[in-house]
Amino acid sequence: MRVLIVEDHEELARTVAAGLRREGMAVDVALDGAAALERTAANHYDVVVLDRDLPGVHGDEVCASLARAGHPARVLMLTAAGTIDDRVTGLALGADDYLPKPFAFAELVARIRALARRSQPALPPVLVHEGLRLDPAARIATRDGRRLALSPKEFAVLELLLSARGAVVSAEQLLERAWDEFADPFTQTVKVTVSRLRRKLGDPPLIETVQQAGYRIRAGA
Structure with missing residues (x-):
């Protein structure tokens, strides 16, 4: 799952991003609305966690722009104002969920996961x-029945x-989907991660390499 945190309070943004990475998510950070629009235009995100009260390009405009562009990301809007009118306005602009500040980190994680499930075809x-x-x-x-000791990237x-x-x-x-914007597309990162994952999964092999195409779970493994 790939998430974009849009928050002008840099310390909060970095703290939240670090926590979400520990939860196995790939996370990018934008500190203002203009940067958020640049990143969403260039990358696929499952969820955008969007502070409403941004300097420059306001969070409302970011949300409305994503809705107009048909961006597939689900938007979780954050704000220090927690009135019903604020929530209604945010949802009307295209936000999918609303979380007032201050918030419990566990609740933020749960809401992000719930939104990510909604952005994909229904899965158990x-x-x-x-x-x-x-x-x-x-x-x-x-x-x-054997517990697998997977790294966050292997799990993703x-x-x-x-x-x-x-x-x-x-x-x-x-x-x-599993790495952030700083991942080098010319490295062997994916190949190495898949190789380690195969070793941990054991036999019979579960992951099949499809030449010139990618990887898939082997049918009837």
Whole structure:
């Protein structure tokens, strides 16, 4: 899952981003509305966490611009003002959810995950394939009852492959969805991560390489 944090309070933005990365998300940060519009024009995001009270380009205009452009990201709007009128206005502009400040970090994580599920085709809360079981909310993956010690990136790649339901996912798509904007597209990052994931999953092999296309979960593994 890839998330954009748009918050002009830099310390808060960096703190929230660090916490979300610990939850296994790929996170970018924009400190103003103009930067947010640049990033959303260039990248695919599942969720945009948007502070309403931004300097320069106001959060309302960012939200409205994303709605007009048909950007697929779900928008979670944050604001220090928590009146009903504020919430109604934000939702009318195209926001999908609303969270007043201050907020509990656990609630922020839960709302982001809920919005991300809504941005994708309907999936069960726990992904199961043969003996493999992956619970994105609990961050637990097992195979044949054996707990898998996966890194955040390995977990994210496995979740993306399972969510594709047997369809091929390209290395570019994995890089876009599981890493942030600082990932170098010319490195072997995806290949190395998939290789480590294969070793941890064990036999019989679950991840198939499709030449010149990408990776997929092997049918009938």
